[in-house]
Amino acid sequence: MIEVVKQFIKKHNLISDNSTILVGVSGGPDSLALLHFLYHCQMGKNNRLIAVHVDHMFRGRQSEEDLLYVKSFCEKYQIEFEATQIDVTMYKNEKGISSQVAAREIRYDFYDEMMKKHNGDLLALGHHGDDQIETILMRLVRGSKGIGYAGMQIKRPFSCGFIIRPFLSITKDAIEEYCTLHNLHPRRDPSNDKDDYTRNRFRHHILPFLKGENPSVHERFLQFSEMMTEDNQVLDELTREKMNKVMKRKRDREVEIMVNPFLSMPKSLQRRGIQLILNYLYKELPPSLSTVHIDNLLSFLASKHPSGELHFPNDLRIVRSYDSCTFTYTYLEGEKNLYRFRIDEPGFYKLNNGSEIKSQVLENYPEKSNGNYSFIIDPDTVKLPVYVRTRKSGDKMKLKGMNGSKKVKDIFIDQKVPLQQRDVWPVVEDSKGDILWLPGLKKSSFEAECKTKSRYIVLEYKQ
Numbered sequence: 075m076i077e078v079v080k081q082f083i084k085k086h087n088l089i090s091d092n093s094t095i096l097v098g099v100s101g102g103p104d105s106l107a108l109l110h111f112l113y114h115c116q117m118g119k120n121n122r123l124i125a126v127h128v129d130h131m132f133r134g135r136q137s138e139e140d141l142l143y144v145k146s147f148c149e150k151y152q153i154e155f156e157a158t159q160i161d162v163t164m165y166k167n168e169k170g171i172s173s174q175v176a177a178r179e180i181r182y183d184f185y186d187e188m189m190k191k192h193n194g195d196l197l198a199l200g201h202h203g204d205d206q207i208e209t210i211l212m213r214l215v216r217g218s219k220g221i222g223y224a225g226m227q228i229k230r231p232f233s234c235g236f237i238i239r240p241f242l243s244i245t246k247d248a249i250e251e252y253c254t255l256h257n258l259h260p261r262r263d264p265s266n267d268k269d270d271y272t273r274n275r276f277r278h279h280i281l282p283f284l285k286g287e288n289p290s291v292h293e294r295f296l297q298f299s300e301m302m303t304e305d306n307q308v309l310d311e312l313t314r315e316k317m318n319k320v321m322k323r324k325r326d327r328e329v330e331i332m333v334n335p336f337l338s339m340p341k342s343l344q345r346r347g348i349q350l351i352l353n354y355l356y357k358e359l360p361p362s363l364s365t366v367h368i369d370n371l372l373s374f375l376a377s378k379h380p381s382g383e384l385h386f387p388n389d390l391r392i393v394r395s396y397d398s399c400t401f402t403y404t405y406l407e408g409e410k411n412l413y414r415f416r417i418d419e420p421g422f423y424k425l426n427n428g429s430e431i432k433s434q435v436l437e438n439y440p441e442k443s444n445g446n447y448s449f450i451i452d453p454d455t456v457k458l459p460v461y462v463r464t465r466k467s468g469d470k471m472k473l474k475g476m477n478g479s480k481k482v483k484d485i486f487i488d489q490k491v492p493l494q495q496r497d498v499w500p501v502v503e504d505s506k507g508d509i510l511w512l513p514g515l516k517k518s519s520f521e522a523e524c525k526t527k528s529r530y531i532v533l534e535y536k537q
């Protein structure tokens with residue numbers, strides 16, 4: 075076992091000389107064996123070892139005993155020791171999250187704090203090959219994103235350094251043997267035996283079957299994970315190159331891409347491209363973000379409707395207008411619902427007050443009019459394309475059958491349109507900026523009069 079881990083560390087360049095290595099130690103077999111292994115095998119010269127323990131205060135006195143146990147273990151070997159006690163139950167209730175998620179957040183916050191305090195290069199964790207099998211299978215069953223399907227990373231950036239997992243190369247049984255051989259007496263967490271947690275169900279029901287088929291199945295999963303990680307690196311690189319050509323603007327909290335060049339990328343790179351943008355904008359992906367969001371976004375971009383808006387978790391909005399698609403958190407003051415887009419092709423245009431404008435081209439003047447709910451455009455007298463937008467202060471329109479113009483604001487008042495609806499009410503204008511139509515409320519004098527033309531654009535409003 076020792077040789078396997080040493081080879082694995084070398085192969086993946088996990089530890090180099092003069093490193094400060096923090097080790098997350100719960101007191102359980104995996105992390106205790108890891109601490110012992112790193113202490114005795116001295117991978118790399120001149121390395122400093124620091125054990126880090128978090129008492130989650132789940133099991134009262136017993137939890138505290140874990141802390142004291144790790145502390146005395148470190149004293150015995152003269153290993154530096156850092157610990158904290160945090161009431162996870164209180165934290166999880168405050169944040170409304172599960173105990174496991176809360177414990178993980180608290181642990182990683184403390185790891186981060188300690189990495190920074192000691193200028194740590196590495197944080198070593200005791201995850202092993204069986205954990206990896208469970209993780210990959212659980213992610214396949216529950217669904218994951220991109221590199222997530224490769225399971226836990228052997229080495230990944232964290233805080234001011236990297237997380238490493240040297241024991242991914244060996245099984246739980248090998249760790250238990252190591253403990254026995256070196257007379258280690260780790261603490262045992264009784265919650266590991268219960269079937270309440272998904273991971274435990276995979277451990278108790280799926281793993282024995284897989285190991286029955288192939289006792290070294292962890293090596294297959296490890297190989298699969300390494301291959302996926304390598305493939306992923308290549309694909310990510312390719313995606314970055316392609317996305318550079320698709321990217322129009324990139325700011326701290328806003329990214330704009332060109333839709334058509336994006337759509338000409340292979341589907342698999344499109345998905346990765348979106349993932350890159352989301353990673354960039356979110357920094358940390360919200361748990362509520364799922365593959366469904368990404369699927370929706372891909373069909374939104376591929377859709378024939380040239381304009382529209384999607385809302386993602388944490389107030390990220392994605393606004394498409396023809397060949398441009400902007401990912402942004404920005405809402406200017408009072409701009410939450412502002413929009414303006416062109417209507418230059420037949421089709422349905424969804425508006426963000428929940429209504430819709432249908433645009434169609436007819437060869438004859440329509441026989442029936444739908445009152446203020448439709449508007450007929452003579453392309454010879456109106457400057458195309460037309461736009462639909464939200465109101466602006468000072469908007470005025472020339473009403474049909476009336477001399478002079480009227481303020482849009484006064485029309486809203488006369489028609490008793492509720493205040494909150496006025497900011498999202500569609501206003502249709504032509505390319506000169508003349509207001510043609512307030513859908514559902516008033517038409518302008520610009521509506522087609524001549525009935526003998528061979529082409530009309532007819533807009534219909536559906537609330």
Ligand SMILES: Nc1ncnc2c1ncn2[C@@H]1O[C@H](COP(=O)(O)OP(=O)(O)OP(=O)(O)O)[C@@H](O)[C@H]1O
Nearest residue numbers: 098099100102103104105106126127128199200201
């Ligand atoms: N309370 C803790 N304090 C510090 N590090 C921890 C703690 N709990 C877990 N870790 C680290 O995270 C790794 C994975 O945690 P997990 O709870 O999945 O492990 P485990 O299989 O129970 O491992 P162990 O046998 O080390 O307890 C551990 O091996 C250890 O490195």
